[in-house]
Amino acid sequence: MSSTGEAPLDGPLPADVPGSLRRVAILERTLACGPAEVWENVLDWPHIPWLHPGSFTSVELLACGTDWWRARVGLAPAGLGRSVVLELRVDRAGLRYVTETLEGPGSPAWIVSTLTPMGPAATAIRVEFFAAVKDAMHRRITGQAYLRVYRRLWDEDEGMIVARRASEAALAGRGIERSLGRRVALALPQTVVIGGARVRIFAVGAELRALALVCPHMGGPLPDEAREGCRVCPWHGYRYDEDGRRVDGRGAGLRRWTVRWDPVSDEVVVSS
Numbered sequence: 358m359s360s361t362g363e364a365p366l367d368g369p370l371p372a373d374v375p376g377s378l379r380r381v382a383i384l385e386r387t388l389a390c391g392p393a394e395v396w397e398n399v400l401d402w403p404h405i406p407w408l409h410p411g412s413f414t415s416v417e418l419l420a421c422g423t424d425w426w427r428a429r430v431g432l433a434p435a436g437l438g439r440s441v442v443l444e445l446r447v448d449r450a451g452l453r454y455v456t457e458t459l460e461g462p463g464s465p466a467w468i469v470s471t472l473t474p475m476g477p478a479a480t481a482i483r484v485e486f487f488a489a490v491k492d493a494m495h496r497r498i499t500g501q502a503y504l505r506v507y508r509r510l511w512d513e514d515e516g517m518i519v520a521r522r523a524s525e526a527a528l529a530g531r532g533i534e535r536s537l538g539r540r541v542a543l544a545l546p547q548t549v550v551i552g553g554a555r556v557r558i559f560a561v562g563a564e565l566r567a568l569a570l571v572c573p574h575m576g577g578p579l580p581d582e583a584r585e586g587c588r589v590c591p592w593h594g595y596r597y598d599e600d601g602r603r604v605d606g607r608g609a610g611l612r613r614w615t616v617r618w619d620p621v622s623d624e625v626v627v628s629s
């Protein structure tokens with residue numbers, strides 16, 4: 358549910374929001390995750406241009422500390438060269454975080470997000486947008502623009518949080534195995550799902566190899582195919598070569614799974 362109606366927007370401002378700002382919109386939705394996963398997501402500033410390329414083009418960290426960061430963030434489309442300086446501050450005890458636009462288009466602005474735990478993997482979030490507006494029309498247009506962007510951002514963030522939980526289980530899985538049938542009938546390369554993990558099966562000469570397409574950084578889903586010899590993680594941009602080795606010096610390589618081939622039965626078995 359969301360609102361740009363006048364009644365809820367005209368309530369009193371939170372005590373810390375500057376009195377020069379007005380509430381321009383409220384977005385309410387339930388996320389399929391707990392508060393700890395929300396904190397991890399919002400403090401993970403490097404994902405911003407990778408996960409949200411439709412909204413942001415770059416991020417440069419300016420300062421950070423426990424539970425806060427300040428960064429210059431490029432705004433899409435890239436050709437316009439626009440950027441904002443954002444500061445995000447988490448108040449875990451208060452189940453609340455603030456995103457303040459310190460510089461750039463739309464500044465000054467505050468976004469106050471309040472969480473209400475609803476269960477082990479359900480959190481209600483209420484996002485209130487505060488901006489400096491000239492009149493009622495400006496207020497409505499600004500509010501609608503925030504709602505449009507933030508609905509999409511939270512769709513993308515929620516997708517990452519849910520996928521991360523699933524891929525953690527896949528990364529941790531041991532002793533999982535699956536028969537791929539007879540080698541003579543095996544089409545290669547191919548991607549199979551084993552124990553929740555996507556695993557790429559391919560041949561290097563006569564040798565069969567199996568590579569987990571799960572980024573070891575935070576479990577991002579890697580593409581089936583390498584492009585120009587590289588797989589790029591869509592969550593933070595770590596890069597791996599076709600054999601799973603890191604190529605940008607960040608993180609570890611991709612996990613190799615074991616492939617056994619029985620020359621008598623011709624059966625191929627992959628195990629974690």
Ligand code: FES
Pocket residue numbers: 572573574575576577590591592593594595
């Ligand atoms: S999950 Fe962060 S780069 Fe892949």
Ligand SMILES: [Fe+2]
Pocket residue numbers: 398404405408409510514
């Ligand atoms: Fe995000």
